[in-house]
Amino acid sequence: MRELSAEYPRYGYRRIRIFLGRDGHQMSFGRAHRLWRVAKLQVPRKRPRKRIATGRPRPQAPTASNQVWSYDFVFDWCANGQQLKCLTVTDEWTREGLAIEVDGRIRSGRVIEVLSRLVSERGAPKFLRSDNGPEFVSRALLTWITSQGIGTALIDPGKPWQNGATESFNGKFRDECLSLEWFRSRAEAKVVIEKWRQHFNMVRPHSSLGYLTPAQFVARGAKSSDRQATGRTAAVCGASALRPVAQPSRMGHVNAETRVAVSS
Numbered sequence: 001m002r003e004l005s006a007e008y009p010r011y012g013y014r015r016i017r018i019f020l021g022r023d024g025h026q027m028s029f030g031r032a033h034r035l036w037r038v039a040k041l042q043v044p045r046k047r048p049r050k051r052i053a054t055g056r057p058r059p060q061a062p063t064a065s066n067q068v069w070s071y072d073f074v075f076d077w078c079a080n081g082q083q084l085k086c087l088t089v090t091d092e093w094t095r096e097g098l099a100i101e102v103d104g105r106i107r108s109g110r111v112i113e114v115l116s117r118l119v120s121e122r123g124a125p126k127f128l129r130s131d132n133g134p135e136f137v138s139r140a141l142l143t144w145i146t147s148q149g150i151g152t153a154l155i156d157p158g159k160p161w162q163n164g165a166t167e168s169f170n171g172k173f174r175d176e177c178l179s180l181e182w183f184r185s186r187a188e189a190k191v192v193i194e195k196w197r198q199h200f201n202m203v204r205p206h207s208s209l210g211y212l213t214p215a216q217f218v219a220r221g222a223k224s225s226d227r228q229a230t231g232r233t234a235a236v237c238g239a240s241a242l243r244p245v246a247q248p249s250r251m252g253h254v255n256a257e258t259r260v261a262v263s264s
Contacts, residue, residue: 008176013033071089076183097173173196
């Protein structure tokens with residue numbers, strides 16, 4: 001547990017328990033938590049962010065894989081002063097990181113190249129979700145999207161929570177990769193970031209997927225039932241069977257029948 005915690009410092013005992021289970025050390029959440037506390041392990045706290053409560057549904061919410069892709073930019077710097085501009089593309093339903101394109105400058109033409117490659121590999125989605133950045137609302141990109149028969153789902157200005165899937169992916173990308181790595185050059189950053197993307201899709205368990213990896217979720221058919229089994233109800237290699245619901249007590253019925261019998 002200590003070795004895994006050192007290797008993945010942003011993972012808590014729940015995800016560490018998944019890795020232990022894969023190695024044959026299966027245990028309950030309670031036991032994993034007790035061992036975690038005995039080892040005096042903890043995840044460094046992040047600075048809390050102000051959140052805006054909203055009950056409005058997300059426009060064009062997906063119900064299956066390859067329906068809605070979302071994309072955005074993440075920025076960072078190398079040790080040699082080079083800027084990193086990362087284009088992230090995710091599947092909102094399966095949580096897959098479809099691509100992370102890394103360079104110093106990424107204009108609309110480069111965005112079209114990345115999306116064209118993904119469409120040729122996976123087929124075109126129904127919608128592309130993004131903010132209103134200049135790269136995403138350029139005439140060239142909108143013309144290409146229209147030619148592919150893809151709909152656009154631009155979020156409202158100043159409302160990033162409408163692009164929650166990408167915001168979540170980008171937060172994990174920064175927290176588990178960019179904040180932990182020290183890139184000496186842009187070339188090194190491309191290699192390390194692509195390695196992290198593969199790890200995210202193939203190794204990292206996701207609580208929103210019933211503690212499956214995105215690859216396992218896709219292999220199972222990406223059913224909505226797997227998306228609902230999260231937290232304590234998830235097993236080591238996937239969602240556990242639902243616990244049987246306790247039958248309602250017949251004490252009240254027995255007492256009622258007894259009272260009727262006595263009165264008669």
